[in-house]
């Protein structure tokens with residue numbers, strides 16, 4: 001029999017809840033928007049409690065939750081854009097089911113690794129490029145979480161010493177140069193749609209984009225060098241336009257990479273889009289030790 005789990009994706013301005021089978025197929029999905037300026041933790045989990053009350057969960061084996069921050073066990077230590085810091089999820093969710101919590105980029109990484117790539121690659125890296133930059137790493141089938149759940153926080157790796165100020169308190173972080181926010185700032189344009197439209201028509205936008213791509217390549221090369229990745233998947237909103245830049249990005253990375261001799265770089269845009277968070281969260285059970293049950 002196929003197992004069924006619930007996957008929850010808590011984002012900056014919405015919560016996505018899905019009933020998902022172990023093959024990663026979403027059987028039912030509910031998205032609720034909220035305002036991250038005014039929402040409270042209790043309200044976010046009230047949406048989940050309502051979902052659990054109004055749906056038949058008798059066959060559900062676990063609940064997996066992805067959060068935009070740092071979590072260990074069922075405790076959310078910190079999120080940067082939501083009032084979810086120092087929160088024990090067990091106190092707020094009315095269920096006896098096992099709950100597993102991880103960073104949202106880790107969840108998306110699991111979804112692409114398991115559902116899209118069928119666990120084919122051993123050293124698997126996923127990077128989400130959107131408002132900020134996040135990453136997930138799966139090594140030989142194991143999710144790399146670190147000692148506090150904050151492993152592979154790629155966005156806060158310094159690529160320029162004494163560079164641009166970052167919300168984490170340091171200067172010159174990768175996400176200050178290579179996030180979609182940084183790209184918009186650099187091109188003075190409001191949306192990716194506009195940026196990729198202008199890219200083919202305006203020389204100064206082309207130049208700005210090439211500089212951006214080079215910064216992106218610097219950070220991603222560090223990422224690949226650290227873990228000797230076999231596959232690197234680009235997720236987040238930038239992935240939608242992957243076909244426009246991925247070959248160029250790949251050749252930039254190949255010219256910078258440490259192992260130039262035997263390395264074959266597999267790189268592609270993510271395919272699961274917004275569903276990756278829900279799907280990956282629903283599969284967390286497989287990647288978490290039984291101590292969390």
Ligand SMILES: [Zn+2]
Pocket residue numbers: 155156157166167168169170173
């Ligand atoms: Zn930072």
